[in-house]
Amino acid sequence: MRFALLATTMLAGSALLASCATKEAPVPVTPAAVVEAPAPAPEPAKPAPQLGAFGFDEAGMDKGVSPGDSFYNYANGTWAKNTPIPSDRSNYGMFTVLADLSQKRTQGILEEVKANPNSKIGVAYSTYLDTGTIESKGLAPIQPWLNQVKGLKSKAGYAALLAQADRNGVSIPFGSYVGQDDKNPEVYALNLSQSGLGMPDRDYYLSADAKQVANRAAYEKHLTNVLTLAGEPNAAARAKAILAYETEIARVHWTRVDSRDATKTYNKMTLAELTKKAPGFDFGGYFTGIGAKVDYVLVSQPSAVTGIAKLIRSTPIAVLKDQLLVRSLDRFSAVLPDAFDKENFSFYGTTLSGTPEQQARWKRATDWTAGALEDEVSKIYVAKYYPPETKAVMDEMIKNIIAAMGRRIDALEWMSPETKVKAHAKLAAFTPKIGYPDRWRDYSDLNIVSGDALGNVIRANNWAHEENVNHLGKPLQRWEWGMTPMEVNAYANFGMVEIVFPAAILQPPFFDPNADPAVNYGGIGAVIGHELSHHFDDQGAKYDASGTLTDWWTPADVAAFKARTDALVAQYDLYEPLPGMHVKGALTLGENVGDLAGLTVAYDAYRHSLGGKAAPVIGGYSGDQRFYLGWAQVWRRNFREPAMRQRILTDPHSPSEYRAAVVRNLDPWYAAFAPEAGQKLFLQPDQRVRIW
Template identity: 65%
Template structure:
């Protein structure tokens, strides 16, 4: 199981000293009646942002920290920063992603001049818009004809399997990963699927906003069928929508689908077919040379329900589902008439983005997805200096040590569980920058004049790579992201935390910035990913990566009492009237933020070696730490994008991630918020977990 940090950009220092240290009290200028900070800096090397690593020009000093810490730290930036026309949201992650893509563009343009370069030929094929337009729909017609030729459900199962290998959404999703209860073994995992909209709520929520999206979706299906040269498009679009609505009714919710215990359902193929009659699973898997002795079924009742619906659905509806999924999956490699129509719904209607990205940006994304580590080798050599990796190694050690100290001090955890928690900490594998072993793309055929073929072959290559793990030792060297990603993740089965090269830049990490800002930025990101292994799902996995209850029953009860308080806190957030954050859905990420920031603060204090943190530009060390945290969450959203995230994103919106500080006594000491402040919490209501 893997958890990802939000968005697109992320992200040190000396080894932590053993003694924690409390910073100087807040100055009057930075209590709840803030004044404009002084501009003089005590640092000698100028960081990328501001005088000490934080962009003070983005603050809104008219806002009290105790009313809205996000706006206090970021309000002026938010007011003065438009969202680019090709983006659904914009913030620190996107700024770094833009830089990463510009750098990658340079790599690909250079490679393009070499006729023997695989990445160069792939990029050249993508950039040859004239060739794509000239070919029209011809490249995809054989595949669409294969779908149209399906006559019965046995043939449908085989074509649906072929679609899965081609990266096309079908009735079910499956992949090979670690067996949660036997992490030294790979197993086939299967999940619910079959929806063209992002989540079941889009079909079942009766609000006016969702109803409008459903109307637009049916119109979109009709248009795509028409572009594909299909007849009776209006009636067929309505029939497919009706079928998907029935599928949505049997789908599990996001909250149930993130429960590691509920989604662990091991069965044989024969048991699956008995539990879900109406679909030929044996033929489905055999079409991709799979004969699984056993598999994990994440949502059994949904699979049963979907199979029953497939058994009685008209064949035309089933075929139209695959046809439209194919056009969506490959729209970006087809003429603009198709690509623009696909973007008009998925980009603009669903996310509010006015314009498609420039072609070169989309080309960079395609290369990252198809030949990511081949590009990554060059990227790392050019843009990731060894000293950054070394500094990050030290910072990770500091955070791990701080987590160990926090575990020892927990009042709610038994000594037995604490001993196992330390074993888990000792088992961690941090991965920083790039893989130790790079992927081999020798078997992937790339043609300079065949964009759609390159995309289809790439998807098949990735599928075969994944399926090829069955029966082999665990690929412990493997990465789930490329070095160019602005992100980070935690992998429970591997007991690892992973930080790609491109995230290790300002504002997350800046070697010229004050340590407090770095600890509040990348330090808290490290702590976030570490804390995922101890969140409401990650804590179910032991030091070997096995899904295994290693706490006492009383530990579990104590933990739930604390997490219930955090759920309630986030349930109260309401970005739009009637549209709330789902505290249970976002719980894992909120625990990650709460625990990550706590661990990073402890590590920062320990790094001071018993000395007082200096005051810089009137800011104490703890104030700079919390501002560093707030700065990385600067983000403006388009309304449609934020509404979609409330339904589909397990992360809370950035404003509420910033305001997690309201649970920290050190934040109250630093900024002296008034008790009547909007985000003020009395001491007994502040949530402390890790």
């Protein structure tokens, strides 16, 4: 916080009382003026919190609901009932409110420069906005690339074609990126993973659920429509062949549960070993094409990569080309004629996510520009909207929460002394990043051309590809961030042993310098604890103090930890957000551990911050009650049904209601809200999951 230095001038004066020296009766003397010191200036009133009287929006509560039946609805029920989802959103909540604010602020930055021909971000933004020029050009800008795809004569050139597609930002049957080598984190390595699906997950292709059967039919129609819009003959038959090919890819894909296992997904192979294990695709030609000169590659899902290579070998080249045509037209639909844009949104926006209306063009132009030239936009954003004093407060909270985690490690009865020593070493190695990077990328070699929207997108994608691949062989760039300051989010990076909090999340309801500390600790404090504890979740705990993927726990520690996480999986498996659809406890385990541990650690840090004093009662709520209400408030979120369905199938985060419900495992929550046996959230003490 910024404190004003108030200088008060004290006027020191003495009254001179003059007495007459004669023997005559004294004449009373009344001073002409008495100079008195002015009263001290009153302390300036502390600014009010943005939300409610103490940082929590009480009007959004539904006090007709018992906290023991649904803590989410008790804290948020009226908000949920009275808050419509905007027509251009698949869901809406506190994250979205702040995302909208960031988007509007970013638009303001871009509007100021959009007419400046010397501003790269201004030209990028104004060109993306210019739908008239995009429409007038038709498919001419993308036609050379489409002709290149259609002109492929044999599979001998397929790997090189995919490499160019990859550079352009088009999805291909394999995913690749350069990142840290998990077992040698000071070195960058090329990672290879499964890909090749046009729908969000293998279940969309393989499930017998009626909703997924309907989605498959809609997807086939979408493929047909895209090919038809591109003037391709026999579109329906070709679409059916693409769907059949992708269905076979889905059959060899690993599940999302297996794909999040850091141990299973670390498979180091030389090019010769990869080629032997996955014949049917020219990986050497592909790696050369993407500019990756490597001695080895890290393969995330070996059997899937093998299966996809085999399918490429057996699938007619015409089908492979058609899939790439549709992927390209979908990928660039926003900068192609309006018919392609509408078709893409109709399927991916409305059918799969339930969103009735596409976002206004200015919103998409803002998001694209901020993504393509993120640091150029970010440095202006933080100068305008990130108060530097926020970092000081965050630094203090992070120190308190790390200290609380240390105390909890010391108190663990299930962890061995030797593992505790290593856990403390890891805790001491953390690097918190707050607000924004201390270095910015240089975009001087990215060519942005007025009037060439498609070209700008492709060149930006190529630039990002080169920037990533060029990490190979270079020292670790610890200054880099994986999010922009405008993003309302936070993350944990296992290899870097860091926790990162972009500027945009450091606002109400997560953090308000004028809010009650209990609410801040329940909001941003629990977010800090969440990201910190990710490094000790079921996957993060596999990385040591140097960020190396290694076994540093004793077998007994691992068994004790797994018994606790298995109980958490079972708890979340019982939640049923939609009829017949349950939360996947194994898929969401890492995030659920993060919520449970993060809230636990933040609570301890909050209590410690009181210095042994009792928290005041504010608005009739105790400090502990305000802490947990602060946690529940940040998860306010309404979903459309298709979006919720997609989230359950694909998202490692549990739906918001169940993130709030993690409190049922915490003893202080029971003391604060007195839920009773028999209520939906009530757990007997021996049923409560306690990990950290």
